[in-house]
Amino acid sequence: MTRMNGKSVVWIFLLLIACAIGFFVPVPQDARFIALLKVILFFGVIVGLLYLMRFQETSFPEEKMEEEASIEIKTLDGIREGVSNISGEGFGKAFDIFSKKYLSVVRTAMAASVIGLFFRKNNDLVLEWGEDGHGVLEPCTFSPYSDADLLGQVIQEKRTCFVSQLPSGFSFSDPKQAKIHSFIGVPLLFKDDVIGVLAVGSETEGDFSEADAHLLEQFSAIFMDVLFTCRHGLEMELEGKIYKIFMEYLTQLKNVSDSHSAITLFVNSLTKLFSFDRFTLCLKQGDEGTIHFVHGQLDGLNPGIRFPLEEGLNGWVLRRSLPLVLADISSGEYQRPRYFKGENSKHGLRSFIGIPLGPKDNAWGCFSLESQKPGLYGEKAKEILSPFGVLFELGFERLRMSDGIHELKGSPRSL
Incomplete structure (x- = not known):
């Protein structure tokens, strides 16, 4: 069934109410046509309500499930997914303060030597925050973690792991740290997926009991x-902050008088949202693409350079008129070219996102963001960039036409 957004449902519901009101309006005795119309309205209301009931039962839960599944829950930073230049002064900061104080209290309540909060990131297990009797632990990454390890066992089995005796012992971060010989690890679950582990340890064997394990589960x-x-x-x-930036960009775009100023304004708006080392605007010219504007890292790929549409990432976006997101263009043995084969490959750029400009099946241009940090952009970034791209597309096309008219007016007439 085709899904509708909430506004569509509201409008259909209001229409059904209007039809129902029409049914209860008194009808003169001799108005047979109106009476027949009321009967039709009545059945229309019944059919509409049944449709909405079916829609409510099937589409909404699926849509919500897909939306939640698409969001990284590993850390609160994962919610930003590339929108790294917007800080979460409210909830983000509050959670950071709470988690540190709360976990410190948990360690004290458990009489543990050390406590660690671990989150999964791809195939790695990252110690986000930890504390022992000497202070805060240094963040570290177990790459990759092993299912044979205690932390990996918690993730693999998706249940609490309680070990009262660890003769060899192990440490949460620094190998020089005192070894722990008692361990409790609790999986942090989102739906049926383990997103991390909350673990405590003691330097003394037999220091924890089953009751302690149950208490840590409650914590x-x-x-x-x-x-x-x-x-x-x-x-x-x-x-809310993204919407504010969007409306500011829309207001300022109305006052821009030339295409170059429109590009500059667009780049400045994107810097409020995303971190990137290179912004590129490309235009399609026949069977080739042209680098029209660059902000940031150049690497010899300057404005004016032409490239085939069949070889690089930007050409792919222009040719297919589709967005493209790559977490790491340098992963594996083959480094994907951004414009053409044989280009300078010592640029150090890793993350890539490209958004087409123009009609759905015939893009006339595209813009791309690149960063030296891998995995910086994802589907959420694509959702944010697309409406900004539509605004830029409309404003840029209008101003390019205006620039062309001014050039014609300023050029001498041919005899």
């Missing part, structure tokens, strides 16, 4: 409740 449940509350709050906070 982790409270922590996850706060995490999800702050996650939803941070999402609303970021959406």
